[in-house]
Amino acid sequence: MKIIVNSQPVEITADNLKTVLTELGYEDGRIATAINGDFVPEGLRSKTPLNVGDRIEILAPMQGG
């Protein structure tokens, strides 16, 4: 199905947030996730199903002021 990851359309086979991170190569490192504007804690990713058109944000540490 097609979802939006960090504003880019992506075709995926995974059906929940945890597995889609693996599919897209985000399994390592510190990241945080949100779906459709709502934060999804790490512990809930495997229980969070994905639907067509979902907007996922995957954020990592970055320089800031």
Added chain:
Amino acid sequence: MEFYGTKIESRLLLGTAQYPSPDILKKAIQASGSQIVTVSLRREASNGKTEKTGQTFWKMISDLGVRVLPNTAGCHSVKEALTTAHMAREVFQTNWIKLEVINDNDTLCPNVFELVEAARILNEDGFEVFPYTTEDLSVAEKLLEAGCEVLMPWGAPIGTGIGLNNEYGLRTMRAHYPNIPMIVDAGIGRPSHATLAMELGFDAVLLNTAVAKAGDPIKMAKAFGTAIEAGVLAREADPMEPRDMASPSTPVLGTANFGASPFHEPK
């Protein structure tokens, strides 16, 4: 000095953005003596597409052993700020959050109405909020009522380097809340601005661009650390009050009289 029960020695909070290179950033942090650096969250490409710069950055910061203060930079609403704060707490493993809710991109002025509401919700959710605010006392009062134990009034709009744009307002704020830890955040361009903030009695300053965009960021970081120390010492030393009339510092008793005009005789 304590922020939410955590004792801090250094009164300089340093931003980590806009440096010429990661190595210069690292050396600037070390030269500044800062124990707290600000960080943020941004999108990162997935594995195999580009280098994971965020993870590299995080390892460098972790190795320095400094505390991090994540920000919500770029957020324009309560909803955006709340989501970003929760994501930051998970990534950085801290309840500290530098809460920015921006009104418009020209001034980067805080949207104080959304700021207070976001602060209230985050404080109730266990965050320890460092709100980027103005020097307006009514907003400060609302932030304290919302549970904030630290206030961060702006010196001037972010990135301008103007310095303390409303010294009267900041002095009034300090006097009105003598026991609330207060950090002058943003707008500081030169070490003398930071010294003035400390002379006014503020507990710390938070800055980024003034160091990152200096010709020699490492030297400027050291200059800020030294300037802040000078301001603290000056404050503790109880500076003299300014006066309108001149007053000779050299003793007048025993001054020679060479027959000059009586208008020039010591009085």
